[in-house]
Amino acid sequence: MTGFKVIAGGERHVFSDLTTVMAAASPRRSGDELAGIAAASDAQRVAARRVLADLPLRIFLDQPLIPYETDEVTRLILDTHDRAAFAPVASMTVGEFRDWLLSYAATPEALRALAPGLTPEMVAAASKLMRNVDLVSVAAKTRVVTAFRTTLGLPGRLGSRLQPNHPTDDPIGIAGSTLDGLLYGIGDAVIGINPATDNVGACITLLAMLDELRERYAIPTQTCVLTHVTNSLEAIERGAPVDLVFQSIAGTEAANRSFGVSLSLLAEAHEAAQALKRGTVGQNVMYFETGQGAALSADAHHGLDQQTVEARAYGVARAFSPLLVNTVVGFIGPEYLFDAKQIIRAGLEDHFCGKLLGVPMGVDVCYTNHAEADQDDMDILMMTLGNAGVTFLIAIPGADDIMLNYQSLSYHDVLTLRHLLDKRPAPEFEDWLARMGLLDASGRLPPPAPDAAPVRRLLAQGA
Template sequence: MTTYSIVLGRERHVFQDLKSVLACASPLKSGDVLAGIAASSNERRVAARYLLADMPLKTFLEDLVIPYEIDEVSRLIVDRHDWMAFASVSHMTVGEFRDWLLSYDATSEKLLAIAPGLTPEMVAAVSKIMRNHDLITVAGKCRVVTAFRSTIGLPGRLSSRLQPNHPTDDPEGVAGSTLDGLLYGIGDAVIGINPATDNLEACTRLMVLFDRLRERFEIPTQSCVLTHVTTSIKAIEAGAPLDLVFQSIAGSEAANKGFGVDLAVLREGQQAALSMKRGTVGNNVMYLETGQGSALSADAHHGVDEQTIETRAYAVARELNPLLVNTVVGFIGPEYLFDAKQIIRAGLEDHFCGKVLGVPMGVDVCYTNHAEADQDDMDNLMVLLTVAGVSFLIAVPGADDVMLNYQSLSYHDIVGLRHQFNRPPAPEFEAWLHRMGMLDHTGRLAPASASGAFSRNLLSYRASA
């Protein structure tokens, strides 16, 4: 174990190990305070950032924050590291890497090429010495493109997840929320529901509902019932029309065990979904969710700060070649991200780190009602993420998830962002919206009279759901 120290002003700051440097360099997070690992003062935080800035990137390959022997995520990070991709930046310190990322030389093509050579800890470290605008600038240059029935992550586009959650999984309520979202042009990333119950029969019923809707209207998108990966495997074995396998993941073996998974079962889920061969324009079959604070809440963070352990989850995601990954940034609560400032920073960090590591990153711009945040704060974050080139955002009816009891974005928020920033949905979905008469010649939502026939068809489908 290496001890790190630096003299700042008249005081020498000593850090017992690398993970202590990373924790103290982090912007203030209530979760790190709760864990007892946050910097005790702003001076100590600055000292840790000075240390990080001068630290060679190679350090993170030699000094692991969680030992290789006790953690399969650490083993994955080390064993999958691509030395050839790392070569072009291997001589850099963290500070030099930051300067390069912000330079004209760091093009989209070069960022994509070096991604396999970067470890989560390298990327987390550089994010800690970057301002919000730095995170936005670099993430905006990253291109991570994936596909199943629609293509996600193309430059200049903004995709969306349609989230029609219902407290009892009532088919009428789910269908109504889904059709409402489709009329707003939402759902090109996925129509994804968090089921109120995780049993196989209920989940299969929802899969059938979404598949019949997709087939009836020939919608070029994919659906996902966000049940446990083992339930998805059982559904596939039973012949259910499953598109994407979902799972929440984290950045340590112990935290993933808390979710009831390990790398082997995740790979099994991926292979099961691939065997279905349901994609038309691609074969990315996994949908993964993360969020700062999950490892801490499971007491499975090994003393690593919540942002670094979160970034390690993206190594797990990268291994599974997913269609979609998103951080549910404010969902876990104020114990981990206390207020809007912390939520906004975490959303930008997660998006930056995911994209630089080559992960198709989206964000659930959200908060719980006991956090010090409101919808105006979420407006700020959704605009910042759109500028940063986020792959997709999540939307729920009225911005209020009546099943999970938290606040997110609404369908019309996505419409507003697309119009304001000229960010149409995935090209296959955009073409479908035109065919259905739901977009006018400028790409805006068509007047109700123009899409009236389709609206009536949707309503008749709801009535028969």
């Protein structure tokens, strides 16, 4: 099959190949327009969706969007595809699959069993036929549970990454921001620092500081310095206390090469971290970050729309059984997601696609200061993701990252969402909060006053 034609609204539309159909069917976003692959009009977008809805799901197995011979991500996706798991939906079109996902038949158990049989392109295609509420509805019944020192993704739980970044990597400043976050019940997913300098020695210093803090207060969580995977490997060789290995990843071999990584390097890091056996309730040891537009910014998207390439990144992540994956949804900037409407849509797409593929999906609800968005818009995305069952959210002091210079969520925001939706932290972390006297009689965590007894007790223990 080399081309697709459809009459829509009395107009004849022609799409040269499957890649063109996928790009034209995507909701409008600035990155696809920058790449010159977006639909030329709303009418063309609807026509592309009509074509896509009638295509068989298995076309993505028969016609890879990037050739098998030239891309190791394509080879990974196709070589690990579970045809037995795919069998229940193998005869469906993309449109029929979309309808099935929204039906009562698509139970959490059915979706869990189906995940190994789905490719990133299949779930990306289905998402293009969905409204925002559809993305929320399906994601909300899709469960992905992982564990290291805490168990993440359980029903009724909302995890959080505590992000205490500092512009000079000052350990005292980082420790202060970390203590602040812990008092708000933040950090059950991970305490993770983006280092200001990509230096192995400085990385080890921060890892040691975080590990000492965790052990001093007996905190059931995991820590991570979000340095390059090669630095983490060297830190492991030097005996540093590495819980999770972090890496930014993308959906094509060429884009990953621009990050300085390959599938074999990720496999080496995964094996090295698992060999440390530092987990207590599980051994999911990888942490990946992604974001729409990364492949395009590296000129490594192969003509694919940015949402489809992003979904392929989750195919990479899935191969390494990560503890955490999150899309830094608005971080790259308005060149790729122009305004709040595009950021919100992308966050919901990414979360939906990741969870359907069996990936423990979180979101950094964020934007840059030159995007057409503000904190009210992030409130909408945060609350929508909370209802969609997001695995974890990222929180920073005052919602303002003073090192990376972008806007995210605050500790207070995640605490508010937990109260609003009656969500709790990971069970092991919640038990720790109770032991430390940070929960009230109803098991809730109110923002403590600076002179509250739990704060004095924590400070006394750390003296």
